Amino acid sequence: MATAISELTTMRLGGPAREFAVATTSDELVSLVRDADESGTPVLLVGGGSNLVVGDQGFDGLVVKVETAGLEVSHDKLRVDAGVEWDRVVLTSLDAGLAGLETLSGVPGSTGATPIQNVGAYGTLTSDLLSELTVYDRETRVTRAWLPQECGFGSHRQSVFKHSDRYVILDVTFALDVSTTSKPIRYSGLADRLGIDVDGLAPVSEVREAVLQLRGERGMVLDSDDHDTWSVGSFFINPVLTQIPDKASESPTYPDPLGTKLPAAWLIQNAGFGRGYGKEWGTGSVALSSKHVLAVTNRGGATTAHVMAFAAHIREGVEKAFDISLGPECDLVNCRFG
Ligand SMILES: Cc1cc2nc3c(=O)[nH]c(=O)nc-3n(C[C@H](O)[C@H](O)[C@H](O)COP(=O)(O)OP(=O)(O)OC[C@H]3O[C@@H](n4cnc5c(N)ncnc54)[C@H](O)[C@@H]3O)c2cc1C
Structure with a gap:
């Protein structure tokens, strides 16, 4: 039976996928996309499906669910495969004594999608912490490491990846602070909730809890019952x-x-x-x-x-x-x- 895309998206919308595959390694992800490109089959990548609305007629091509799972901490660097759930990355960084990602707690979706619209929340943008990413270019068929300056970040929620299906993001590396204290809190609503001044600091675990509370109050943390x-x-x-x-x-x-x-x-x-x-x-x-x-x-x-x-x-x-x-x-x- 055809996979219903509605089962893969947080809006629960989208008709059937003509073909469906799951990629569990970066090599597998690249081969699936390369083979589909060679046979002229359209490809739709899906991470957490939390920024995607697909038509009722579905997708007449191959839908690839990205479920690559590598996550590596090395001193102040965190290298993460595209398919890892974003909030797991935030938690892992805090558990490893690294600060920087705490204000991005609770954002749904996969890590590979975070550079696409330069995901941001409560004063922090993905581009603030990104140090490198690995990208497969479907046009040149080359996989290489990219620096943040190549990503076209700048204007609100924009990057070279947004509204383009040319690039497949395979993994993302973040450079964080070895610390249990947050970066300065720039968002006034969050500073108020923490009882500190704007630009003040707080323990990262408290920042995470406050962000999750604020997000929950606005319906911005996934809850299948809500x-x-x-x-x-x-x-x-x-x-x-x-x-x-x-x-x-x-x-x-x-x-x-x-x-x-x-x-x-x-x-x-x-x-x-x-x-x-x-x-x-x-x-x-x-x-x-x-x-x-x-x-x-x-x-x-x-x-x-x-x-x-x-x-x-x-x-x-x-x-x-x-x-x-x-x-x-x-x-x-x-x-x-x-
Ligand atoms: C309740 C809720 C709250 C949210 N809050 C925020 C927020 O605070 N800040 C914010 O910025 N966003 C927010 N979002 C939007 C969303 O969470 C982010 O845009 C997230 O990064 C999307 O990730 P995803 O894996 O779900 O992407 P998907 O929806 O699966 O995909 C989005 C797009 O990226 C493409 N894509 C997916 N993976 C890859 C890959 N590895 N390589 C290349 N292309 C790929 C897909 O083909 C699609 O075009 C929220 C969404 C929800 C539902």
Whole structure:
């Protein structure tokens, strides 16, 4: 029986995969992709499926679940295979007496996907700690070590890997501090929760607990019993603009290398879509999270078509209110809205 992609994604969406394979070593991952490329078979890689929405028709090609499992600590370096669950990496680093990853506790998904959208949370970005990665290039068919400067990090949630299927990330190395004390806490909400000033320090174990608490309150830690977490986290990306439309002049703004970043959550909320919006819209199977307006959630029984129609509805509302068109932060495969 064909594998249903819905079983591989945190939104529980996506039709059947024509072919399905699991890669447990980097060599196996490269051969699966290389053989598929040679036979002209499209490939879709899946890690934790937590940033991926696939169409109801599924994927007419080979879906490869990345389950490579190597994890090596050497002094202040942590080298991790792409398939290792991200939060296990955070825990392992703290247990090994290494600081740096604590604010990224609880982010779902695999380690190999963290450079793709330069995963970030509570003031830390993957690029802050990345020292090297190994990448297979499907165009040149070469595997080599990359430095962070080659990854195109800079603008919000961007890298050369985002919205491209050219590269396969095989492993990632982080350079951390040998310490049980955190890096300076830059995010004010987290500093408040820890009872310290912004830029203050705290024991890494306390930072992890505080981050997990804050994330849990916003439905940002996976919990199969809580439909608020049947999401891709932030569905819409914070727009980066070179000119802010008059209608959006009251929005908070943040500097970005490519312009000015506006919070999509503020735009959605102020366009009239509050937490939980959508339970009475359409079929009721799709709604904004009751804890966070940036998360579009499957309330049970949703299809990708429902989610796309709902996302288009939110996008239209924001466009009407602010002359700003929201795009997806997640990867859309065989589906689109607007
Ligand atoms: C509840 C929740 C909270 C979240 N919170 C955050 C957050 O705080 N910060 C944040 O930045 N993100 C957050 N996210 C988004 C998501 O967790 C991250 O983007 C994560 O890195 C995705 O990892 P994944 O393994 O699940 O990727 P997948 O969804 O499996 O894949 C995402 C994309 O990467 C590709 N891909 C996967 N593995 C590889 C590989 N080895 N090589 C090349 N391409 C690959 C896939 O083909 C796909 O295009 C959240 C998501 C959820 C559901």
